Amino acid sequence: MSAGDLGTRTLGRAFQQRAAERLTGTDQLLQRAYPGDPGTRQPVHTVYLPADTFTPETAQQWGARAAEAVAGLGVGVLAARIAPEGAAPELVDQVARAVERKLASEPIEDLRLDFEDGFGDRGDQEEDEWSVRAARTVAQAVREGTAPPYIGIRFKCFESPTRDRGLRTLDLFLTTLVREGGLRESGHSEDGLPRGLVLTLPKVSTLEQVEVMVEACEQLEAGLGLPAGRLRFEVQMETAPMILGTDGTCPIPAMLHRTNGRVEALHYGTYDYSDSLQIAAPYQSMEHPAADHAKAVMQVAVAGTGVRLSDGSTNILPTGDEQQRLGSWQLHARLVRRSLERGFYQGWDLHAHQLPTRFLATYFFYGQGFAAAALRLKNYVHGIESEIMDEPATARALARFVHRGVLCGAISGEELEESAGIGEQELFTLAHPKAAAPAASTTGGDFT
Template sequence: MSGAGVLNAAALASIEADLAATDELLEKGYPGDDGRRQPIHTAYVPADRFTPELPAAWGAAALAKAGGVSGLATLAEKLGLSQPGELAELVAAKLEREPIEDLRLDFEDGYGDPGDDIEDAAVIKAAQLVTQAVADGTAPPFIGIRFKCFEAPTRARGLRTLDLFVSTLARAGELPAGLVLTLPKVTTIAQVKAMVFVCEQLEAAHGLPAGRLRFEVQMETPQLILAADGTVPSAALIHAGKGRVSSLHYGTYDYSASLGIAAAYQSMEHPAADYAKNVMQVAIAGTGVHMSDGSTNILPLGDAEQVEAAWALHARLVRRHLERGIYQGWDLHENQLATRYLATYAFYREGFAAAALRLRNYVHRIESAIMDEPATAKALANFIRRGLICGALTAEEITSQAEISLTTLEAIALARATQTEDSNA
C-alpha cells in the first residue's frame, strides 16, 4: 500500500483560496495582544477640578485616610488579605510614586451643562493643564477626557469639546503618549464610525500620523449588547472602528437604569451586569482591545463604620472582576485608591508562587503533576506580567522564582516566540 496522501497541489490551492478571507479576518481583526500597558483603573474627576497636582494630592489623601503604612496593614488584615505588612509597604510606595494610573477629566455626566462659553473655556484650560502636567512629570501614565455623547441633544457640544481639547493639545506640541478619549453612551455602530471620521479629520488638520487618535467606547446602553436586528454591536463596533477602538468600558449605572433595575440594586455584580460584561469579554477576545469594569458609587465617606463597609465592598468588587478576567475598573473618589491597590496587589501576590512554579516547569520542561500547554503558559505569563507592570510584583521575585528572564516572560505572554532563551539554558 502506498504511503502517499491524496491531496495534491491543486486541492491545497483550492483550500487556500477558500480560506483566504478567513486568514485576512484573523490577521486584521484578531491580531492578539499588542503588549501595550493596561491601567488597573480609571480615576474619574469633573474636568474643571483638575490640576497638575491632583494625582499626588489623591495619593497623599488616600494614604492619610488609611492611616499610613500601619493603617494599610490593619485594613488589609480586616479585608482578610494575606501578607498584610508586605502589601501595605507596596501600596504605600505606589500611592507616593504613581497614585493614579489613568485619569479621566469628565465633561459629561460629572460636569453638566454650564453653557457653551463656560465649557469652551474649561476645555481649553483643561488641555493646557494636561500639557503642563505632562511637561512637569506629574501626569498619570494615561490621561484624557470623556466628552458628551453623540446622541442628538448633546452631539454638537460633545464634538466641540473633543475638537477644542485635541486641538489645544496639538498646538502646544506633541500629544501626550497616554492620551485617552472616551466616547460615552454609544448605542449604534454608526456612532463609532462617526468617531472614526472625527479622528481622521483631527489628524489631518493637525498633521498627526494616521491612527494616532484612538478612543474608548463606554458601554452604557442595552443596544450595544443586542441590536434591533438581533446582532451584537459590541463585537461589530470593534472592527468598524478601523483599529481605533482601544477599550470597552462598562457603565454600571446608566446600563442598569436602562434595564429598569431599581437604584438600590444597581451594582457591578448584578446578574444583568455580568451578562453584559460576558458579552463584551467575548467580543474583545483576540482583538487586542482592552476591557474595563465599571464603578461603585458607595464611597468610603462618613463615620468609621461607613468607611470600613465601603472599603470592604470596593475591595470585594475589585477582586471579583480580577478573578473574572477583567483587569481594570473605575474609581470615583480618592479614598477608593487604598482598596484598589490592596485588593489588586493581593490578587497577584497570592497567585504568584503557584503561577511562577508552573511557568518555570513549562519553560524548563520539568515534569510535574500539572501538564500545561502553550495557551495556559501564555495565561500564566500574562498574570505575572500584569502584576509586574502595576507594581504588585518585582522583577527580582519573578526571575528568582520562575527562573526565567523578563524577556522570556514577555515573549510567552505576548506569544512572540515558541522557544525561549531560558528553555535552551
C-alpha cells in the same frame, strides 16, 4: 525512513492548494481582526473627576487624601482586614508596604477629565473656556512630570441634544493641546499630544455614532498634522442597544472590525446601563446578573482583538466614620477582586478613599497567585516533570497573569527571575506570541 515509507496519502497537493486559496480570506481576517493582546501596560483603574477641578497637583493630592483616610486604621491593618483567605502574613505585610509606596509615588494610573455627567450643561461659553483651560493644564502637568501615565477627557455623547457640544469640546481640547500645549517644543511629545492620551466616547447606542467619532479623528489628524491612526478612543458601554441591537444581533463586533482599530477599550458603565434596563436604584451594582450578562457579551466580543475591557464602579464611598469606611473598603476590595477573577483588569474609582483598596486588592490578586504560576511556568519552560502537564494555551494564560502582575508593579523582575527562572523578555514572548516585543517594560509600582 524515507518519505515513501510513511504511507500513502489521499489528499494531494492540489487539494492543499485549493484549501489555501479558499481560506486566504480567513487567514487575512484572523491576522487583521484578531491580533491578540498587545502586551502593553493596562492601567488598573480609571479616575473620573469634573474637568474644572483638575490641577497639575491632583494626582499627588489624591494620594495624600487616600493615605490620610487610612492613617487611623493603618494600611497594614486594612490589608489584613481585606486580605483573601489563606494569605500568608508575609504577603499581607509586603502588599501593605507596596501600597503605601504606590500612594506616594503613583496614586492615579489613568485620569479622565469629565465634560459629561461630572461637568453638566453650563452653556457653550463656559465649556469652551474650560476645554481650552483643561488642555493647557494637562500639558502643564505632563511637562512638570505630575500627570498620571494615562490622561484624557470624556466629552458629551453624540446623541442629538449634546452632539455638537461633544464634538466642539473634543476639537477645542485636542487643538489646544497640539498648538498651544508646548509638549513638542519641550521634548515631552513628538506630535504635541501626551503619550498616554485617552479619549472617552460615552453613552454609545449605535455603530453610526462610533463611525462619526472615527471620521472626527481622521479630520482632526489631518487638520493638526498628526500621524494617521494616532487618535484612538474608548467606548463606554452604557446602553442596552450595544448589547442587543435592533436587528437582534450584538453590534460590538461590527463596531470593532469596521473602525480601523480606533477603538482601544470598552468600559462598562454600571449605573447608566442598569438604569437603561430599569433596575431599581438600590439594586444597581457591578455584580447584578444583568451587569454580568452585559460584561460576558463584551468579553466574548473583544476576545482576541486586542481591545481592552474595564469594569465599572461602586458608588458606596468610604467617607463616613471608621465603621462605615471599613465596610465600604471591604465591599470595594471584594468587587475589585471579583472583576479581576472574571478577566476585567481595570475598573473605575470615583473617590480618593477608594485608592487604597484598589491597589491592595490588585496586589493581593497577583501576589497570592504568583508562586504557583511561576513554578508551573518554570516547569514548562525548562521541561521539568511535575504533577501538572501544562499545554501551550495554559502556559500562555499563566504567562499573561504573571506579565500583568509585573506591569502593574505587583511582581518585580527579580522575583520573576528567582521563582520562574525566566526574564521579562521571555515572559512577554510566552504571554503574547503574536505581539512585537516592547522596547522596555513600564511598571506601575514597586512591589518589593
